[in-house]
Amino acid sequence: EADIYQTPRYLVIGTGKKITLECSQTMGHDKMYWYQQDPGMELHLIHYSYGVNSTEKGDLSSESTVSRIRTEHFPLTLESARPSHTSQYLCASSESVNQPQHFGDGTRLSIL
């Protein structure tokens, strides 16, 4: 069963729209992460958080922003979507940095 949930699973939207991808986990994990992944390709870390009010940028530069107001919730926002943002976005959480990460099923985003 999934303890980390991402919505929507699929989103097709026009250029210039503001988008928020939702991620919630019920495990009480402090550490949460956002990855960007093209189909069948490697994961690129774009944002992470060590706890409430903590957010950091990852290895891959991204125009998206994140917030962490509650432990269980780590939404990702794109203020003005562009076709280059088309990708799959995966959210994950872990008990600590060196513990296994639990992944959601991802949001497949397509910007027209």
Add this chain to the structure above:
Amino acid sequence: TQLLEQSPQFLSIQEGENLTVYCNSSSVFSSLQWYRQEPGEGPVLLVTVVTGGEVKKLKRLTFQFGDARKDSSLHITAAQTGDTGLYLCAGVRNQAGTALIFGKGTTLSVSS
């Protein structure tokens, strides 16, 4: 510079064959994790190896951590179509690391 190199990048085999995929680095890791990702889903943890030289078995899958903790391998015996997916290794460099370091993955296709 890719800290974790996975090989081969793609592997296509017939059901019943054996295979080995590799995860190599010039850096020492305190532990390595292996994940499998099926199309349309997030990665799922298969195993964590912690001790140099450690061997773990998960049914037909055998995982080994190198003696120097710089490399790992995954051997699958008598592959089945259900083994198809993207296999990712991820390393924890030290307790102060910001997050897991993922390899680019090996895409395995097993046909009947």
